[in-house]
Amino acid sequence: xxxxxxxxxxxxxxxxxxxxxxxxxxxxxxxxxxxxxxxxxxxxxxxxxxxxxxxxxxxxxxxxxxxxxxxxxxxxxxxxxxxxxxxxxxxx
Amino acid sequence: xxxxxxxxxxxxxxxxxxxxxxxxxxxxxxxxxxxxxxxxxxxxxxxxxxxxxxxxxxxxxxxxxxxxxxxxxxxxxxxxxxxxxxxxxxxxxxxxxxxxxxxxxxxxxxxxxxxxxxxxxxxxxxxxxxxxxxxxxxxxxxxxxxxxxxxxxxxxxxxxxxxxxxxxxxxxxxxxxxxxxxxxxxxxxxxxxxxx
Ligand SMILES: [Zn+2]
Numbered sequence: 001x002x003x004x005x006x007x008x009x010x011x012x013x014x015x016x017x018x019x020x021x022x023x024x025x026x027x028x029x030x031x032x033x034x035x036x037x038x039x040x041x042x043x044x045x046x047x048x049x050x051x052x053x054x055x056x057x058x059x060x061x062x063x064x065x066x067x068x069x070x071x072x073x074x075x076x077x078x079x080x081x082x083x084x085x086x087x088x089x090x091x092x
Numbered sequence: 093x094x095x096x097x098x099x100x101x102x103x104x105x106x107x108x109x110x111x112x113x114x115x116x117x118x119x120x121x122x123x124x125x126x127x128x129x130x131x132x133x134x135x136x137x138x139x140x141x142x143x144x145x146x147x148x149x150x151x152x153x154x155x156x157x158x159x160x161x162x163x164x165x166x167x168x169x170x171x172x173x174x175x176x177x178x179x180x181x182x183x184x185x186x187x188x189x190x191x192x193x194x195x196x197x198x199x200x201x202x203x204x205x206x207x208x209x210x211x212x213x214x215x216x217x218x219x220x221x222x223x224x225x226x227x228x229x230x231x232x233x234x235x236x237x238x239x240x241x242x243x244x245x246x247x248x249x250x251x252x253x254x255x256x257x258x259x260x261x262x263x264x265x266x267x268x269x270x271x272x273x274x275x276x277x278x279x280x281x282x283x284x285x286x287x288x
Contacts, residue, residue, distance in 0.1 A: 007157045007174050008242065012227035015244055059244030061157075061173035081174070 001074050006081055007061040019054035022066055022082075048072050054082060098122065099209050099269045103277075106288055110281035117217030117283025120276060125210045126184035127167075128263065129191065133175035133199040141177065141199045145169060148193035149179055149186065160240040160253050168261065170240025170253045175199070178240070178251050178263060180210060209269035211276065214259040217283035222260060224279045226250065232257065248272050 001013040021044060027036040048071060055065045064082040069075070098104070100122060108116070133141035138155035146153035149167040153159075160170025167181035179190055187203045194201040213221060219230040225245045229235060232254075240253040248271070251263040264272045277285065 009158075011243070014227065014246075059247075059249060060242045061176070062242075063174055 001076075003055065003057075003065070003067060003076055004079050005057045005060060005063065005065065006079060007063055008057060011057065011060055015057060015059035016065075017056045017058040019056050019064065022052040022054045050077065099266045100273050101270045103270075104273050104287060106286075108284075108286045109277065110284045112284035112286075115284060116215060116286050118213050118215035118221055118280050118285045119288050120273070120280065120285055121212045121214075121288040122273075123210050123212050123261065124182055125180045125208075126182055126205065127186040127190070128178070128180045128204045128208045128210070129187055129201050130172070130204050131177045131179060131190065131194055131199060131201040132173075134197070135175070137198050138175035141175065141194065144193045144195070144198055145177055145179055145190060145201075148189040149181060153177065158239050158241065160238045162238060162253065162255050164255075168253055168255065170238070170251075172240065172242040172251050180263070207266055208263045209266045211262045211264065211269070211273060212255075212259065213262065213276065213280075214256065215283075215285075216258055217280070218258045218260055221276070221280050221283055222252075225275065226252070228252075230260075245272070245275065248275075 002010045003016050004010045024040055026040055027033060051069055051071050053067050053069060055067045057063050057065060066080050066082045067076060068078040131141060131145055142153040142155045149169055150163060151161040151167055151169055153161055153169055157171055162168035165182060169177050169179040172178045187205055191201045222230050226243050228241055228243055235254055237254050242251050244250060248264055248268050253261050255261050
């Protein structure tokens with residue numbers, strides 16, 4: 001599997017670390033809504049198909065990335081930086 | 093003045109090794125690097141950082157991914173990530189010039205002279221030997237002279253700059269340099285290699 005890092009170009013999977021499900025939305029840290037926290041920490045839809053996930057190019061430029069990957073075929077549809085960079089329209 | 097000891101140990105000794113009957117495939121060496129500095133720009137300040145580092149090191153630098161520059165025997169620098177550069181040079185005083193050149197509004201510069209080790213591989217089999225270790229395209233079309241790449245061999249991070257048609261400089265963590273130089277020597281064995 002290759003992931004096309006927006007900084008480095010296509011690189012081997014071995015250079016990347018999975019950083020988790022990118023569809024989760026963290027409740028307000030002050031929230032005491034146990035159900036919302038339970039959902040954030042434990043509940044996963046585990047889709048068979050397209051999935052938004054965080055990866056880090058840990059063995060490369062070390063940027064955090066947002067990857068849209070097909071969990072059935074491992075096809076990568078989209079890779080962007082996880083966090084926008086001011087002024088450039090790009091992200092890192 | 094404290095003498096800097098080589099982290100490469102007693103195995104990395106000048107001589108000829110491996111299958112050299114058909115000629116010397118590569119030459120390995122540890123070029124003297126008095127300075128190794130990593131610099132990172134604050135968001136949106138990558139051009140200013142490139143200019144400041146370039147001025148201090150006597151190089152023309154761009155923040156473009158994969159780009160780099162070097163002056164033979166003086167200094168070398170390349171992009172290792174978004175807004176991040178690795179700058180090295182023979183002269184120990186370069187480190188001070190670099191850290192002075194990066195003002196707090198532009199970014200940070202960290203002296204890693206004792207934290208990284210430079211290894212040089214040169215010769216007709218250099219691309220071939222490196223291709224055994226890293227999942228990168230080492231052909232000149234994909235990896236031109238002066239360009240740099242940040243990659244890893246298993247868990248050993250390696251930052252690589254091409255400094256000649258058949259020459260690459262590799263920067264690895266000093267604590268892993270001895271083990272990594274062993275891997276490099278092993279990979280070079282069937283090409284035949286010398287250590288200089
Ligand atoms: Zn990358």
